[in-house]
Amino acid sequence: MIKIENLKKIYHDNGLPVKALDNISLEFQKGEFTVIAGSSGSGKTTLLNLIGALDKPTEGKILFEGEDLSLKSKSQLAELRLYKLGFVFQAYNLIPVLTAIENVEFTMILMKIPEKERRERAYKILEELNVANLADKKPNEMSGGEQQRVAVARAIVTNPSVVLADEPTANLDSHTGSQLMDLMEKLNRDRDITFIFSTHDPIVIERGRRHITLRDGKVVSDTSKCLQ
Amino acid sequence: MIFLKIAWRNIWRNKKRSIIILISIVIGVIAIIFFEALSVGFVNQMVNNQIGIHTAHIQIHKNGFNEEKLIQNYLPNSSKILNELRQLNEIKHMSQRIISYGLITTAENSTGILIAGVIPEEEKNVTKISEFLIEGSYFLTNKKEILISKRLAKSMDLSIDDKVVLLASRVDGKVGSELFRVVGIFQTPNSVFDKSTIYITLVDAQEVFGLNNNISEIAIVSSNLNEVAKLKDKIAKIIGAEYEVLSYHDLIPTLVMQQEMTGNWMLIIYIIIGLAMIFGIINTFLMSVFERINEFGVLKAIGMNEQKLLLMIVYESLILGIIGAIVGSIFGLSLVVYFSKVGLNFALFSEGLSAWGIAAIIYPEIVFFSIIKAFLVVGSISLLASLYPALKALQLQPVKAIRYV
Numbered sequence: 001m002i003k004i005e006n007l008k009k010i011y012h013d014n015g016l017p018v019k020a021l022d023n024i025s026l027e028f029q030k031g032e033f034t035v036i037a038g039s040s041g042s043g044k045t046t047l048l049n050l051i052g053a054l055d056k057p058t059e060g061k062i063l064f065e066g067e068d069l070s071l072k073s074k075s076q077l078a079e080l081r082l083y084k085l086g087f088v089f090q091a092y093n094l095i096p097v098l099t100a101i102e103n104v105e106f107t108m109i110l111m112k113i114p115e116k117e118r119r120e121r122a123y124k125i126l127e128e129l130n131v132a133n134l135a136d137k138k139p140n141e142m143s144g145g146e147q148q149r150v151a152v153a154r155a156i157v158t159n160p161s162v163v164l165a166d167e168p169t170a171n172l173d174s175h176t177g178s179q180l181m182d183l184m185e186k187l188n189r190d191r192d193i194t195f196i197f198s199t200h201d202p203i204v205i206e207r208g209r210r211h212i213t214l215r216d217g218k219v220v221s222d223t224s225k226c227l228q
Numbered sequence: 229m230i231f232l233k234i235a236w237r238n239i240w241r242n243k244k245r246s247i248i249i250l251i252s253i254v255i256g257v258i259a260i261i262f263f264e265a266l267s268v269g270f271v272n273q274m275v276n277n278q279i280g281i282h283t284a285h286i287q288i289h290k291n292g293f294n295e296e297k298l299i300q301n302y303l304p305n306s307s308k309i310l311n312e313l314r315q316l317n318e319i320k321h322m323s324q325r326i327i328s329y330g331l332i333t334t335a336e337n338s339t340g341i342l343i344a345g346v347i348p349e350e351e352k353n354v355t356k357i358s359e360f361l362i363e364g365s366y367f368l369t370n371k372k373e374i375l376i377s378k379r380l381a382k383s384m385d386l387s388i389d390d391k392v393v394l395l396a397s398r399v400d401g402k403v404g405s406e407l408f409r410v411v412g413i414f415q416t417p418n419s420v421f422d423k424s425t426i427y428i429t430l431v432d433a434q435e436v437f438g439l440n441n442n443i444s445e446i447a448i449v450s451s452n453l454n455e456v457a458k459l460k461d462k463i464a465k466i467i468g469a470e471y472e473v474l475s476y477h478d479l480i481p482t483l484v485m486q487q488e489m490t491g492n493w494m495l496i497i498y499i500i501i502g503l504a505m506i507f508g509i510i511n512t513f514l515m516s517v518f519e520r521i522n523e524f525g526v527l528k529a530i531g532m533n534e535q536k537l538l539l540m541i542v543y544e545s546l547i548l549g550i551i552g553a554i555v556g557s558i559f560g561l562s563l564v565v566y567f568s569k570v571g572l573n574f575a576l577f578s579e580g581l582s583a584w585g586i587a588a589i590i591y592p593e594i595v596f597f598s599i600i601k602a603f604l605v606v607g608s609i610s611l612l613a614s615l616y617p618a619l620k621a622l623q624l625q626p627v628k629a630i631r632y633v
C-alpha cells in the first residue's frame with residue numbers, strides 16, 4: 001500500500017545540514033497497526049510527515065497505492081490527504097471556532113458531501129467514539145481526551161485508507177491514552193484502516209502489532225508481533 | 229457557506245482587534261463620503277456663484293468683443309437677434325447689457341471699473357446681484373442710480389446716497405461722464421468680481437457710452453444647465469458667424485481648472501485615506517494570520533486546498549470591509565445630510581474662499597455614487613490587505629505551518 005524507497009530528508013539548521021532520515025526503505029500493508037518508535041530527534045515525526053505528504057523528501061520516493069508522491073502537484077497532494085489520509089496530531093489541532101460536529105463535518109464539506117449525509121455521518125462517528133454529547137461544544141470547552149476523540153472522529157469520518165497519528169497520547173493521561181488506543185484498535189479491526197503511529201509512549205508501543213524503531217534517522221529494527 | 233461561517237467566527241475571536249479594524253474602515257468610509265460631498269458642494273457652489281453673480285450660462289457679443297470689451301464693438305442688429313432668441317424654448321431668461329470699462333471718481337478717489345448697464349427687471353432673472361445687496365436697495369428708478377460693492381465703497385469711502393461720477397470712452401471716441409447716486413451696496417462671495425464691477429441701468433449706460441438704443445451683450449440662462457453646450461451651438465447656427473456665442477466654460481476658463489483641481493485634491497485625499505487604511509488593515513491582518521499559521525497548516529494537512537484557504541482568509545477581510553462600509557456609509561450619509569442643511573462654516577478661510585467665488589458656508593451635497601465608490605475603495609483595500617498575509621500563509625509547507633511558532 002505504501003512503499004518507501006531510499007528516503008532521505010536533510011534539514012538545514014542555521015545553514016548546517018541535519019540528516020533527519022537517512023536512506024530509509026519500508027513497506028506498509030493495508031490494515032497494519034504500526035508503531036514507529038524512537039527517541040526525540042530519531043526522525044519518526046519526519047517520516048510520518050513525509051508519508052502524509054505534508055513535507056517533501058530530499059531524496060528517494062514514496063509510493064502511495066503505487067503512485068509516486070513526488071510527481072503529484074500541490075492540489076493533487078491536498079486531494080490525497082483529503083480522500084486517502086487521516087491525521088491525528090499530538091496537540092489535537094481542532095479548528096477552535098468550530099464545534100465538535102462542525103470539526104468532524106469539515107473534511108466532508110471539502111469533499112462536497114451533501115449536508116444531510118455529512119451531518120448524519122458526523123453524528124454517527126461521534127456516537128461511535130462516545131463523544132456525541134459534545135457535538136455542539138467548541139474545543140476550548142472539552143478536555144484533552146475529548147478533543148483527541150473528536151480529532152480521531154475527524155480523521156476517520158472520510159473513510160481514509162491510512163490514519164497517521166503523531167504522538168496521539170502525548171498530552172493525555174495514561175487512562176485516557178489507553179482508552180484512545182482501544183478505540184483506534186477497534187477502528188483498525190472493524191474498518192480495516194491502516195494506522196501508523198509515531199510515539200515513544202509505552203502505552204502505544206505496547207499496542208502496536210508492528211514496531212519500527214528509528215535511531216538517528218535510520219531504521220534499527222522492524223518487527224511484527226505475529227512473527228514473534 | 230462554512231468558510232463564511234469560519235471567517236465570521238474568526239473575526240470575533242479577537243473582538244478588540246476586529247473592532248479597531250472596523251473603526252478604521254468606518255472612519256475611512258465616512259471621510260470618503262463626506263469629503264466627496266464637500267468637494268461636490270464646493271464645486272457646485274463655485275460654479276453656481278460664478279455663473280449666478282454675473283456670467284450667466286451663455287453670452288452673445290459681436291465677434292471679438294469679449295477680449296477687450298471695447299464699446300465700439302457693440303452688438304449690431306440686437307433687436308433682430310433678440311426676436312430670434314425669444315423663439316427658443318431652451319432659453320429660460322435673457323438680459324440685455326452694456327458692458328465696458330470706465331472710471332469711477334469722487335472728489336478724493338478714482339478707480340478703473342467694469343461698468344455693467346442692465347435692465348433691472350431682466351437682470352434679476354439672470355443673475356443674483358439683487359440678492360447680494362447688503363445695504364440700500366436695487367434700482368428704484370431708471371435715473372442715474374448706481375450699485376457698487378462693499379469693497380469698492382470701503383476703498384472709495386462711499387455710502388448710500390453719495391454721489392460719484394462715471395467716466396467712459398463713448399462710441400464716438402469722446403469721453404462721456406455722468407453723475408450717479410449710490411443706491412445699493414452689494415457683496416458677492418467673489419472678491420475679485422466685487423473689486424471691479426458696478427451696475428447702472430441700461431438707459432443710463434446708453435447715455436454714458438453714447439450708444440443710443442444699442443447694447444453690447446445678451447446674457448442667457450438655459451432651462452437646463454447640462455445642455456448649455458448644445459444651446460450654444462444652436463444659437464451660433466441661428467445668429468451666424470458675425471457674433472461670438474460663449475458658454476460659461478469659455479468665459480471663465482479658470483472654472484474648469486478649479487473643477488479639475490478639486491478633482492485632483494479629492495484623488496489625493498482618497499490616496500491618503502487609502503494608504504492609512506491599507507497599512508492599518510495589513511498590520512492587523514498580518515498579526516491575525518500569523519498567529520493562526522498552525523491552524524492553516526492543519527487545514528492543509530486535512531486536505532483543504534490553497535484556493536479554499538485563500539478564500540477563507542480573504543472572506544474575513546471582506547466581511548470586515550463590508551460591515552465597515554455599511555456602517556461608515558450610514559454615518560457618512562447622516563453627516564452629509566445634517567451639514568447639507570446647516571452648512572459647514574469656514575469663516576476662518578473666508579478671504580481665500582471668496583477669491584474662488586465661494587461663500588464662507590459650504591453646503592455638502594449628497595452624492596450617491598460616492599457610496600458605491602467608498603464600497604469599491606474599501607472592498608479593494610480589504611482584499612489587498614488580506615492578500616499579502618494570506619499568500620504568505622499559503623507559501624508555507626503544511627509541516628512548517630503546523631510547527632510555526
